[in-house]
Structures are given as structure tokens and as C-alpha cells.
Amino acid sequence: MKRTFLAFILTSMLLLPNLGVARVYIDIGSPTFRPFPIAITGFKDLSPVSGDIAKSIHAILLNDLTISGLFEIVEQEDFPQWQFKQRLSDEECQEWLESGAEALAWGTVLQEGSRINVHFWFLDLIERNLTTGRYSGEVGRFREIVHRIGNEIIRQVTGQKGVLDTQIAYVSKYTGNKEIHSINFDGHNAVQITSNRSINLSPAWSPDNRIIAYTCFRRRNPDLYFADLSNKTHRLFLGAAGLNAAPAWSPDSKRLALMMRRGGSSEIFLINRDGSNLAQLTHTSYNEASPTWSPDGRRLAFVSDRTGSPQIYVMDLASKRTVRLTYNGSYNASPDWSPRGDRIAYCGRLERRFDIFTIKIDGSENLMLTSEAGGNEDPVWSPDGRYIVFSSTRSGNPHLFIMNANGTNPRRLTRNEGGETQPSWSPRTDSE
Amino acid sequence: MSMRVALACVLIGFVVFMSTGCQRGIVIEEGDEKAKGTEAVEGKAREEGKMADEKERIEASLQTKRYPGIEGEVLESSMLKDIHFAFDRYDLSPEARGALARNADFILKFPEAKIQIEGHCDERGTNEYNLALGDRRAMSAKNYLLSLGVPVTRLSTISYGEELPLDPRHNEEAWAKNRRGHFVILSR
Numbered sequence: 251m252k253r254t255f256l257a258f259i260l261t262s263m264l265l266l267p268n269l270g271v272a273r274v275y276i277d278i279g280s281p282t283f284r285p286f287p288i289a290i291t292g293f294k295d296l297s298p299v300s301g302d303i304a305k306s307i308h309a310i311l312l313n314d315l316t317i318s319g320l321f322e323i324v325e326q327e328d329f330p331q332w333q334f335k336q337r338l339s340d341e342e343c344q345e346w347l348e349s350g351a352e353a354l355a356w357g358t359v360l361q362e363g364s365r366i367n368v369h370f371w372f373l374d375l376i377e378r379n380l381t382t383g384r385y386s387g388e389v390g391r392f393r394e395i396v397h398r399i400g401n402e403i404i405r406q407v408t409g410q411k412g413v414l415d416t417q418i419a420y421v422s423k424y425t426g427n428k429e430i431h432s433i434n435f436d437g438h439n440a441v442q443i444t445s446n447r448s449i450n451l452s453p454a455w456s457p458d459n460r461i462i463a464y465t466c467f468r469r470r471n472p473d474l475y476f477a478d479l480s481n482k483t484h485r486l487f488l489g490a491a492g493l494n495a496a497p498a499w500s501p502d503s504k505r506l507a508l509m510m511r512r513g514g515s516s517e518i519f520l521i522n523r524d525g526s527n528l529a530q531l532t533h534t535s536y537n538e539a540s541p542t543w544s545p546d547g548r549r550l551a552f553v554s555d556r557t558g559s560p561q562i563y564v565m566d567l568a569s570k571r572t573v574r575l576t577y578n579g580s581y582n583a584s585p586d587w588s589p590r591g592d593r594i595a596y597c598g599r600l601e602r603r604f605d606i607f608t609i610k611i612d613g614s615e616n617l618m619l620t621s622e623a624g625g626n627e628d629p630v631w632s633p634d635g636r637y638i639v640f641s642s643t644r645s646g647n648p649h650l651f652i653m654n655a656n657g658t659n660p661r662r663l664t665r666n667e668g669g670e671t672q673p674s675w676s677p678r679t680d681s682e
Numbered sequence: 683m684s685m686r687v688a689l690a691c692v693l694i695g696f697v698v699f700m701s702t703g704c705q706r707g708i709v710i711e712e713g714d715e716k717a718k719g720t721e722a723v724e725g726k727a728r729e730e731g732k733m734a735d736e737k738e739r740i741e742a743s744l745q746t747k748r749y750p751g752i753e754g755e756v757l758e759s760s761m762l763k764d765i766h767f768a769f770d771r772y773d774l775s776p777e778a779r780g781a782l783a784r785n786a787d788f789i790l791k792f793p794e795a796k797i798q799i800e801g802h803c804d805e806r807g808t809n810e811y812n813l814a815l816g817d818r819r820a821m822s823a824k825n826y827l828l829s830l831g832v833p834v835t836r837l838s839t840i841s842y843g844e845e846l847p848l849d850p851r852h853n854e855e856a857w858a859k860n861r862r863g864h865f866v867i868l869s870r
Binding site: 448583672 | 749750751752753754770798806807808809810811813814815817818821825838839840841842843845846
């Protein structure tokens with residue numbers, strides 16, 4: 251899974267080499283957000299043998315930028331005359347601005363044997379800031395090159411790379427029973443990760459991109475397994491009688507929080523990745539479930555029914571001081587701490603239906619992100635904090651959807667018929 | 683084939699236990715009037731006849747069951763009744779207690795059997811919280827069976843959360859069926 255094979259070089263920022271990003275644009279979560287108008291003129295094919303790859307790269311990049319929710323794509327019929335070039339004159343820039351575009355991207359593709367080299371240019375038409383980059387990799391994996399180009403364009407516009415290279419693991423009933431699968435952010439490249447025909451639940455993708463932890467019932471007990479992403483092997487990690495469930499990786503990937511049975515009820519535990527130092531964190535006669543880490547690794551949020559119904563609590567790991575976070579409604583569960591640290595996404599039941607909410611860590615600004623669209627559960631933040639993936643029954647069986655973190659622009663991610671639930675977002679493989 | 687041999691062995695064990703168990707019961711009453719002696723002998727014969735009937739009834743009630751993707755197989759008995767729960771609850775209703783008392787009778791009459799109590803939930807709510815809830819339901823049933831004298835070594839529990847609904851429909855009737863404690867025989 252690790253993309254070390256993809257040798258890439260991001261070359262110079264030609265005109266303003268040290269600034270990187272010239273303008274700070276308003277981001278997707280803001281109420282005053284405006285999609286950034288961009289024109290992609292296409293990729294010039296420098297090698298006749300590469301067939302349709304240049305066209306595919308263009309199409310995938312357009313789709314990437316569209317689903318990012320950050321851009322408004324200028325239609326081809328509004329384009330001024332275009333011919334491949336390395337830089338544009340002031341008059342040409344003005345012409346493109348009049349077409350409605352505020353940035354322009356284009357590139358070249360060269361196939362050499364089993365590898366392709368993609369060179370792209372990104373021109374900020376207002377600042378006249380030109381950036382260029384060069385990527386190469388195996389022909390068969392050219393989609394990943396396109397995602398990296400898209401991430402770089404997003405960085406140019408927002409100051410932060412996109413998550414176009416990321417994947418989402420989830421539980422799918424596509425084969426008739428619940429197996430762990432993964433899929434790319436753009437809905438392509440679906441891969442089946444478990445094939446044990448048992449019940450597989452709660453995938454948790456490690457932040458170091460090496461392991462997916464999950465619960466499996468094959469030994470007639472909910473045990474915790476590790477799927478090694480580099481060699482595709484699976485091994486039993488923890489098999490205590492009772493529960494070994496709801497794994498959550500610490501941000502440094504060194505520990506897991508999980509739920510286990512102790513004294514007749516489910517409690518939150520910590521364990522090191524090597525299996526050492528199992529430690530019980532909660533000591534109640536109630537059920538605790540679904541831990542999630544704060545990005546600094548100092549706090550955990552989890553579900554507890556200690557007041558008679560499931561609600562979300564936040565525990566400081568050093569002092570063990572625990573504070574109740576949610577008070578709205580009688581069923582709040584499935585917390586996921588945002589990578590920016592300021593909010594927790596969760597699902598809550600109001601008027602007999604589950605919807606997705608986010609709430610600040612101090613309990614203020616509770617926002618309802620879904621409504622009137624089936625049952626909505628399992629919210630999980632993207633690693634950049636811009637999006638939330640969740641499962642929804644709005645079109646029948648549960649399917650995964652990705653929306654902006656403010657609830658706008660939901661799009662369906664998975665297209666199978668069996669039903670998909672319990673997403674877990676991979677880390678970025680594309681370094682900042 | 684091996685299942686049949688095992689079945690036969692267990693049957694023999696069952697008969698032996700039942701007869702010795704009955705004798706012990708009479709020994710306790712030995713201190714009473716001697717007149718009861720003949721009654722006891724007749725009673726014993728009647729009891730043994732009843733036990734044989736019971737044994738047959740138990741055997742007839744058993745059915746092997748395999749769970750997809752789970753190692754091994756279990757036995758189900760139509761004499762072990764499911765118990766049911768309210769939404770998001772794990773406390774036992776009077777009906778559930780009644781069913782558990784009858785299940786305890788069955789378990790005590792079947793002394794080699796290891797029983798597994800399964801906790802199940804309806805599809806509403808999160809899979810993970812439902813795993814905890816199902817576990818709690820199974821534990822409620824287990825604790826009640828212990829209070830009725832079932833030895834702890836004969837009971838185990840598992841939560842399937844909302845993963846194995848009895849009724850796949852999405853309505854109140856299905857949900858009520860799916861919020862259940864179910865009893866299987868792991869070995870005997």
C-alpha cells in the first residue's frame with residue numbers, strides 16, 4: 251500500500267520560488283466560501299504510443315478538482331485560443347481572466363517503456379504566479395500521479411495539500427457477509443482486504459499507513475486482528491473472551507484504544523501496538539464504547555451509557571478527568587475527533603432518526619450536518635479536516651457518502667449493492 | 683459420523699447421571715418414615731421412565747447449526763427459548779425471567795452441556811455500541827441463570843451486536859424479534 255515505488259520530484263516554483271502560495275483563499279468550511287474558478291486546458295501527449303492516457307489524465311484531474319468541492323471548473327467552450335506553452339504573456343493572462351478563470355493548469359505526458367512522466371504547470375492568473383512540477387511512475391498507476399497533481403493544485407489554492415491520494419477502508423456486505431474493503435477518495439480502485447467469510451467490523455487504518463486493525467468473529471468471539479498492508483497478511487492481535495472491539499489508533503500509531511469486557515460491562519482499554527501494557531482506562535458498571543483520540547494524543551472521547559443512554563464523554567489521559575460532551579437527545583455515539591482538534595463529529599438520534607453532528611470540544615456550537623435524508627451514522631474526518639465520510643440509508647441500503655465538514659455537497663462514494671458502513675480514513679501518502 | 687459417536691457417548695453419560703442423580707435425591711429422604719420405602723421405589727421407576735422420556739425429548743429437540751465464517755458448529759434446542767429486550771435496554775422482563783427459569787431447568791437436566799448465551803441487538807444505533815449492548819444482554823441472562831443455580835463453568839457469553847438479525851426487515855416487529863438473548867450448546 252505504501253507508495254514508495256512512486257518516485258516523484260516536485261520542481262521549482264519558477265517565478266516566485268520561495269513564496270509557495272501567494273494568496274490565502276477562503277476555505278471550504280467558511281460560510282463565505284466561494285469555489286475557485288480554474289481552467290484545465292489539457293495534457294499534451296509527447297509520445298504517440300501512450301494512447302488515451304493524456305486524455306484520461308485530463309479527465310481524472312477534472313474529476314478530482316470537482317469532487318474536492320474547492321473549484322469551479324471553467325467550461326471548455328469558454329476557453330480562449332490555447333496552444334501548449336511554457337509561460338503566458340500579460341495579454342494572454344488577461345484573456346483567460348475574462349473567460350472567468352482565475353487559474354490555469356496544463357501539462358505534458360511522456361511514456362518511456364513501462365513508466366510515464368507527467369509535467370504540469372499551474373498559473374495563478376491574478377498573482378501571475380507560475381508553479382511547475384514533474385512526476386513519474388509506473389504507467390499502470392498513473393491515477394496516483396494525477397491525484398498528486400491535484401493535491402498540489404489544491405495546495406496552491408488553499409495552502410494545504412488535498413486528500414486525493416487517500417483511501418477509505420469500510421465494511422461491505424457486497425459478498426454476502428461483512429468483509430473489510432478499501433476505496434480511493436474518488437470512488438475508484440476498490441480493493442477487498444479480508445476474505446474470511448466471517449463477520450468483520452470496525453476497520454481502523456493506522457496513521458503510519460501500515461496496518462488496518464479490525465474485529466473478526468471467526469473464532470466465535472469478537473477478536474482483534476491486524477491486516478498488514480505491505481505484505482497482505484492477517485494476524486490475531488487480541489483475543490480475550492468477551493470483546494476486543496472498536497480499535498482506535500493513537501496519532502503516533504504506537505498504541506490502540508479499544509473496548510473490552512471487564513467485570514460484566516464494556517470498558518475502554520489501552521494497549522501498545524506490540525501487545526504489551528494492556529491498561530484499563532474506565533472503571534464503571536456501564537457500557538463504554540467507540541474511543542477516538544485527540545490529535546495531540548492526550549485525550550480520548552468515547553461513548554458511555556452511565557446516565558442511562560449513550561452519550562459522548564471526553565477523558566484527559568493524564569488526570570483521568572472525564573467530562574460529558576453531549577446533552578442533546580437520548581442517543582449520541584460514534585465520536586470521531588477532527589484532525590484539526592477543535593471538533594468532534596458524532597451521530598445522534600433525534601426524532602427516531604440518526605443524523606451527523608459536529609460539536610466543539612467545550613460542548614458549544616453543536617451543528618447538525620444531515621437531515622431528512624435517511625439514517626446517517628459513522629462519521630469520520632478526512633486527514634485534512636475538510637471532509638466527513640459517513641454511512642447513509644438515503645438511497646436504501648447503507649452506502650458511504652463524503653460531504654464537506656460543514657455538511658454541504660454530499661456525494662456518494664461507494665456503488666455496491668450490499669451496503670457499506672463503518673468507514674476509516676487512511677493517512678495521506680503524499681507528503682506536505 | 684464422529685458427531686453420532688459423540689452423541690451416543692453423551693447420551694450414555696446423560697442416562698448415568700440422571701439415574702445417579704435420582705438415587706441421591708432418594709437418599710436424602712431416607713431419614714423419613716419407613717413406609718415411604720415402597721413408594722420411593724415406585725417413584726424411582728416412574729422417575730426413570732420420565733427421565734427417559736425427557737432425554738428423548740431433549741434429543742429430539744437438538745439440531746446442529748453452523749454460522750457462516752465461524753469455526754466449529756453448535757447445537758440448538760427448541761427447548762431453549764430466546765428472551766427479548768426493550769430498545770437500548772438489557773434488564774430482564776418478567777417474561778424473560780420466566781423463560782430463563784425454564785432454560786435453567788433444561789440446562790440442569792443436561793449436565794455435560796456447555797451453553798453459550800448470545801446477546802443480539804436490533805439494527806438501530808451504532809454497530810460498536812450495539813456490540814457492548816449485546817454483551818450486556820448476554821451477561822444479564824448469564825447472571826440470572828447463575829442465580830438459579832446453573833454452574834458458572836457451564837456458561838459462556840458472546841455478543842453479536844446487530845450483526846445476526848433473526849428478521850432482516852426494517853420495522854418494529856423485526857426489531858423486537860432481533861433484540862434477543864439466544865442460547866446454543868457449544869459442546870456436551
